[in-house]
Amino acid sequence: MPAAAIVDQLAVRLSATLGSGGVSRGDDVLRAHGSDESWHPPAPPDIVVFPASVDEVVAVVSACRETGTPIVPFGAGTSLEGHIAALQGGVCVDLTRMNRILRVDVGDMDVTVEAGVTRKQLEARLLPEGVFFPVDPGADATIGGMVGTRASGTTAVRYGTMRENVVALTVVTAQGRILRTGSRARKSSAGYDLTRLFVGSEGTLGIVVEATLRIFPTPEAISAAVCSFPSVDAAVACVVDTIQIGIPMARIELLDEIEMDAVNRRSGLAYPVAPTLFLELHGSESGVAEQSAAAAEIAAEHGGSDFAWATTQEERTRLWHARHEGYEAVLALRPGTRGYVTDVCVPISRLAECMAETRRDIEEAGLFGPIVGHVGDGNFHVTFLVDPDADDEIRRVEEVTERMVRRAIEFGGTCTGEHGVGYGKTRYLELEHGDEAVQAMRSIKDALDPAGLMNPGKVLP
């Protein structure tokens, strides 16, 4: 933790640079900036700054560097593994004032935005242009935060994650210099892939201040559907067949029976209380119609109910609104509890087995945790509902989560499909990647941030 005198001096210096409105040391502001939406203990920073330009970020990093002060970047605060906790105190760099959409190019199908632009803000700007940015993690996260955690969500099965959809980045380095990665070319073999190195680095290698992203033409036709299955196994088998045959699903979400019950209650719906797939197809009118029929046929082979295809915007909005409200719906099932969300991802051939063993664990531990999955990617979340005062319950949740992560890694998968490592999952990194890979990651961290000031305590164990 920086000494109080250093913090005082730094605050004065930063106020001189950013103006007094650009710096805050108020208790509420500090507390809000040390907390995310996770279960992990929050840790407030000593100072929060609100830079409005790349140059102001440079000034902040330079000042921190000279005083040896840790730096934690902050977007919407919606991350789930303690990414923004200021574990060693220091300066939180809130990027939400850097929220300009700098360039929209429907010819080259790319946009450049400042890191503080939120997903929904970008969506609204792109809608009238007939294009969209596909990565949708649910929360209205900032693009900078989504770059940091290598976010994905419901559409990754078709459009990929942030890994595939970031074209180029502007980063303020640990040395307080401006580094640009990538060009606007769609592909390049010119040197090491720094863009992909910063995507998913969670602010530990530098602060992402601008991002160039791929966009896509809004499909001519979109069709969404809901289909229930006799078992999770049957639903997953349906997904595997769908992917093997090459139907280009835009979304394939699985909700288990508990989650469906919650969704019905929350949204006043009457879906069967059974494992259910929410699907979406994008394409031409006839293409979508043909693919819908093919998907329905595969579903029927696995005991799926009749598909109810929703082709109008209103129907689809209702359907996906219900899906996206899943988290709140689940929380409402057990008032007074808080959600504890897990995030493993496995090869799809092991998904049914992984979910079944997880379900058994949950039941044996006497816990309450519905499952929802981006099953086209092999990624699923358990939302444990936990009484914050029941230590024994928390312990059991942690045990089941630990087993789930170890199982996923054993099955050739990962401890986190899309939420990131933060400080909640650093202890799984060696188990997943092995000693040699983690050592290589640490060498890279030391090379780019030798003083260790960039979001310390995150990603690496």
Add this chain to the structure above:
Amino acid sequence: MPAAAIVDQLAVRLSATLGSGGVSRGDDVLRAHGSDESWHPPAPPDIVVFPASVDEVVAVVSACRETGTPIVPFGAGTSLEGHIAALQGGVCVDLTRMNRILRVDVGDMDVTVEAGVTRKQLEARLLPEGVFFPVDPGADATIGGMVGTRASGTTAVRYGTMRENVVALTVVTAQGRILRTGSRARKSSAGYDLTRLFVGSEGTLGIVVEATLRIFPTPEAISAAVCSFPSVDAAVACVVDTIQIGIPMARIELLDEIEMDAVNRRSGLAYPVAPTLFLELHGSESGVAEQSAAAAEIAAEHGGSDFAWATTQEERTRLWHARHEGYEAVLALRPGTRGYVTDVCVPISRLAECMAETRRDIEEAGLFGPIVGHVGDGNFHVTFLVDPDADDEIRRVEEVTERMVRRAIEFGGTCTGEHGVGYGKTRYLELEHGDEAVQAMRSIKDALDPAGLMNPGKVLP
């Protein structure tokens, strides 16, 4: 260059490990392993080794490390920027004995192969399974080489490059240890993206010995077509519209009139001698039919000739064979010359302009250089035909190439879309990426290969 005595000792030691058949110092072998298909001066290694296993690669790297001997990995030798030239001598690690396909999984749609497996070998193995690996650089390169150069080719517009299609890697590090990157999960947010860091690193950070790759279901229907245009501008405008409207082209290749003339002569065809698009669509029967019609309509708007769609395997094979023979076809136009191939890539909105200015440069310099482009990606190649004895001609080719690269970078593009940096393009790296990014790349190189033994003189200036 290692001293002769060290080379002698090392050869003895390596022979003891790999057997005498696993080590060669024959002149022809050394010469063949120091030359690629480029114009750059070759540089033979001192020793060539042919390891048959990961452990043997570890043994080779360890021996080289202890003696401070440079290490250059080698696949098919088809690279184009001097990647495999042993600029400081040392040991060439020929990976072609490591050519086992270790695992094919059509459930998870991935395969794991040793680095020496060639593209066509993999294609043949996957064909009966009803799946395919999409990255096709033309040459029958090894997968290891394609990983190293971040290769792509005609299908990148639909399926992406090696960047998108490598799931995980096994690498022998500069320390002679085995590092595994990635898991088999389709996505992950667990730590720095080492997989993408090694893809495109050209053997300068370690030796890729195994790769897990994505595969795709063979499309139900494939349709290919040829369409000629009044000008390169018109052809490119057609491509831009096609992409903007979201037609999922599997290939979009542009050949200029000189290239078409060459192709006609070589393959006994009678296509109009005009800028021409070679297209391919993948999907269901009706989907492909619908997209063909939409593409034809857009082409007609830009003055394109009637499409001749080839839907049978034989017709398509003939068509793409003609396209793939383009290089040989062009060489045949001026017997006694050698090809000098360039490789820029720009945002597609600047492509027509970039090609037009390049064409003007070529004419003004009195050079002969047909253009062929993966235009869906904004990537194109000029194949200069150069008399190896005409120094003045070589100088003019180099000048035009230099201008082409600078123009591409100025247009927001890259000095190499798919061939890589090798030692032929190191001098453009700072121009393209800026000082700060190149310094970051160098820090990473120093962190992972502190002794600088891994393919020295490549990638970094």
